[in-house]
Amino acid sequence: MDGTHKEFLEKRFGNRVNFNEMERVLYSHDIAAIPSLISPLIGKTVPDAVVQPQNEEELVDLVNWARQNNIALTPRAKASSGYGGVLPVKQGVVVDFFRMNHILSIDKQNQTVTCQAGIVWEKVDAALAKEGFTVNLYPSSYPGSTVGGWLAQGGAGFGSYQYGWFRENVVSARVVLPDGSVRVFSGPDLDLIADAEGTTGFIIDLTMKVQLDEKLEVIAIGCPEADAMQRIVEDIINVDLPLWSLVFINPRMAEMKNRSPLMEHNGHPIEERVLLPAAYIATLAFWKKDKSQIMQKLPEILHRCQGEILSERIAEHEWKNRFKIMVVKRLGPSLVPAEVVIPLSKLGRFMAEVENKIQQPVVKEGTVIRRGKDGKPEVVILGFIPADQRKFSYNFVFALSLSIMKIAERNGGRAYSTGLYFKSKAAKVLGKDRLARLKSFKHQIDDKGIFNPGKVIGYSVMDSAMNIGSAMEPLIRPFGNYVITHIGERKSYPLSDIPADVVWYAYSCSQCGYCVEECDQFYGRGWESQSPRGKWYWLREYLEGRAKWDQAQVDTFLVCTTCELCNLRCSAALPIEPSWMKLRGKLIDQEKRMTFPPFEMMAEALRNEGNIWAGYRKNRSAWFPEDLKEKHGPGQKAPAVYFAGCTASYVEHDIAIATVRLLDKAGVDFTYAGNPENCCGTPMLVAGKWELFTDIMKKNIAVVKHTGADTVISSCPACDMMWRVVYPEWAKKLGIEYDIKARHYSEVVAEKIKSGEFVFPANNMKPVKVTWHDSCHIGRASGVYEPPRDMIKAIPNVEFVEMEHNREKGHCCGSVLTLIKDPPIAAEIGKTRLDDAIENGAQKVLALCPCCQVQLRVTAKKKNMPLEIVDLAHFAGNALGYEFPDPNPDVHSQWGVFDAFISLMTPQGFANLMGTMWPQLIDAMPFGMGPMMRAMGKIPGALTLMKPMFPVLFPILLPMMMPKVMPVMLKRVAEQIAMPDYMLEQMPELMPKVMDNLMPHMIGDVVPLVTQPMIDYLRGKTK
């Protein structure tokens, strides 16, 4: 792609176009792992650019530009398909529909919804639920695929028993055609867009039918044979049982599910193992109103066909986990897919033949469509064979998918879809007439073939290969059957320094995308590299030698806010956040790469004074109320000790004061450690500075032991997480005795409220509508969801409303981590959280975490949002009649200092700083180089000649120059940053250490920025 093309895209899309090499790699694939023998046939699929249009106008401009310049455009939604439809085989531009993700209207009368193509099913359904509706049907990739993607790809899923194929549920689609015109397709004309994978037009938005959201019931049934399953389904159809959805699995799948790892939290399973019988298991979903009718007839059908109703537990388990089929991939770590459609009348025969001919464990999931394409019932069979894509034998196992296809075709079946790999099957998949119509339309509107080239229609090397493979299937099959398949996790050896389990997970990730849209780092920035899916893919690239660590990639792992939302969403139950935590250890603790620069300042402050805010230790307990000292102050003995943490001790004093007031009023017996208390260590843990973290942890354990208490009560969720989850784990690892219990004050107070020991008295507060922000650390990490709510609900004059994303699904605030790394992105993430609160009409957002409160307050100010962020203890304390200092001035002034340090500690920040002290820097050069440089400045061309040497010289000279220039540097920093006195006093000690730690990492980026300004100074052009 040449410069003018790039210029157009940059101008039109700003930061919504990406040319970064690794980012483009992440947009070059879908979920399929292509065998090594096939990928050369596909060729290069890395696009030249990725763009993210956000409206129709932009899309039209892009199409017109691409047509004029003959540039291929490949649409991509969530890339959860596996037929190669999103692969840009002619490079060009990948058009990512991520930002076209809005609901446009809900028509209650006609029961339809109109939404943009890039919206994920789960989000459409959530919006419909608010209005009492639900979608007619959805794919099992519901948490991670889009409505536009499904129309373009074609498919069936949950609800297809009643509603058929998705295309039949679409009323109309608004499409931009390759000539740049926009047209609405409806009725039979939808055939030109549906299943066409964007080869004939880009879907902008679509209108689809929806239904009333009634109560759904589920039953699981089991039977021993596929034949019996076929007869049961046939009978269900014959007697007209009013089911909404009917899906089933084969015994192999049941076995694999039984062996799959359970979802874990901190290394412990957090779900119950529900063992499935080794049988064909069907899950029937229907409306509650139809239950009695179904239960009248079902037992007789089952009796006739040797079937039985399975336990409610199994039914519930299968339904709850209906989107998590990829958990079996953990046992592969790869799965060879084979997806076919067969007539229901051939189900038994098809299954028997597959069992007979394929000597690999084929796990299958079937979706029954009552009225299929020709009006007769058909079944979509999704088969998987466990395999290992890293081995050459994967090629042979992959070939078995052709065997399954052949068996399906022999039984009157067909391929599920076309895409890149099964174009030669298009006549069967789409029907001959429809294919002819599609070809003629394509010819008419896209003669240059720029819309998703190489897909659905046409011919390529790939088709020849597939045809040859198909013809030779009987000869290839024995090789596939011969491969010995290992089933089970084999996390045996680290690779390229990546821990063994992380290596296994990288290949187990199915790339389904469930984790993408809910990862704050993704929705803050909008690019795959920031999502867990992108990170796993990057790791594979690294493990296979196609990627290298650089600072940007290190930062990508470091910036994860540890919100843990992805762990709960993952279709394979992968411990994602703990894996990134392991990488922090490898990158920073072991390899001593650079962490986020502000952490270096915090680390030095922490080493000296035990806190990250550079306050003095002697002032740590200054907030403690005088009148409570005798009862709860330092030195008092009690079974519990209050742990205030750094931010409440030094910045948001209201939190600490209110907490001890509240605990006191509630009659809790507690003490406070006072000045010996240290930072809990969370910042150092996430910074990867684990030596320092261990040191702090040990000190804190000793401090608490010294108080004589056996329980730590925290107010800060991160502190709570340390005492409850992280310290015990690390103490065990380090052989430290640890018998300290952790409680959050909300738990203690809520218990007192429940037992009637404590009541919030009537108050004269103005009635107020409040909502609750579940911070990630008190919620997903520590599992404390209800106690804060119980407390709020017990306060008179308060109306409590939930945000849409609450409890396990609560959105992260963006965390101080994003604020440190990327302040503008932090404001975007914080806005997502606060929008949720504004939507439910809340006046105040109550929160616990001091850092969430800093981040949300900074966001509310930056984005001008009409919301007050209030600490829960502060709020509860007000209800008890106490007044507390307003934390806002301190938060904003401390944040101002921090923000200034963040800008300073960047290559540009340091370059600017150096630009203010050239005379001193030149004078500080060792070996008489200063006068020499000055002399060279006077000789025309001399410095230009020397320029290439600067990148070599600077890293050698700078450490020698630093001590000499430090006084002036401190002066300049003080001029630039309005620090409080106590910080200013400590700077002479902190700054040199910070510079020592950072400069070796940063100097390479600083030198190019300072070279020309220094030359200009030496030539006398600047002062």
Ligand SMILES: Cc1cc2nc3c(=O)[nH]c(=O)nc-3n(C[C@H](O)[C@H](O)[C@H](O)COP(=O)(O)OP(=O)(O)OC[C@H]3O[C@@H](n4cnc5c(N)ncnc54)[C@H](O)[C@@H]3O)c2cc1C
């Ligand atoms: C765990 C899991 C479960 C699945 N379950 C099912 C299932 O039950 N049923 C089923 O049918 N499939 C299923 N799939 C496959 C896949 O999820 C579906 O095909 C899904 O509809 C693809 O949606 P997407 O948003 O990811 O689209 P993508 O994969 O991004 O795109 C699919 C095709 O549509 C084209 N396209 C995307 N957006 C547009 C647009 N706006 N305009 C024009 N063309 C466009 C792309 O170029 C591509 O050819 C599953 C996949 C996974 C990983």
Ligand code: SF4
């Ligand atoms: S823990 Fe949160 S921020 Fe980190 S990868 Fe997971 S979802 Fe993203």
Ligand code: SF4
């Ligand atoms: S990490 Fe999990 S949810 Fe995310 S793409 Fe991989 S398998 Fe899917």
